[in-house]
Amino acid sequence: DIVMTQTPVSLSVTPGQPASISCKSSQSLLHGDGRTYLCWYLQKPGQPPQLLIYEVSNRFSGVPDRFSGSGSGTDFTLKISRVEAEDVGIYYCMHSVQHPWTFGQGTKVDIE
């Protein structure tokens, strides 16, 4: 199974400041079709995960442009350009290049 490792475990951010989360996979997430299957979810308290980014850098419908994703192969990053109060929650990376799809352990983001 592919192991997903996120850092940091937690992050406290001042509103309006940037934030960055790293995700590393134990194997390349480049699929044979040429696409890289890494996505990011945000789970707000008491809610299911909600999709933010798919295929490394594509924002899902309705996701604000302050969220951006980058990376390739085994190293990926989620950046929030200016954190807002509504961005608090736990962020998970997840690969979907092969079964079993696996998630990182999560990065908890709160507001200072």
Add this chain to the structure above:
Amino acid sequence: EVQLLESGGSLVQPGGSVRLSCAAAGFTLGNYAMNWVRQAPGKAPEWVSYISTSGGNTDYADSVKGRFTISRDNSKNTLYLQMNSLRVEDTAIYYCAKKYYYYMDVWGKGTTVTVSS
């Protein structure tokens, strides 16, 4: 509005069985592959099972293989998860999630399964 609504979660003893359901609304379930994902208290989500649009292709996490069975009834717009030989470590919120290309774009609110004596 596209929605998924899980039901069937309960408190069950170790070794017992539970059948979860996931009703789709606002879209035709039969047009999409589906997944079950679970989340134990304080833990990251864990992918559990996958089923193709027709139901002819399924897959499972090693942790549930041989004990859980995913199925679907497209005429009823409903997905199922039959869970047998339950263990304490199966305690979790169980979510159904719609597969779109290589990701899960719509999730239900979840149903809670607690395995305890």
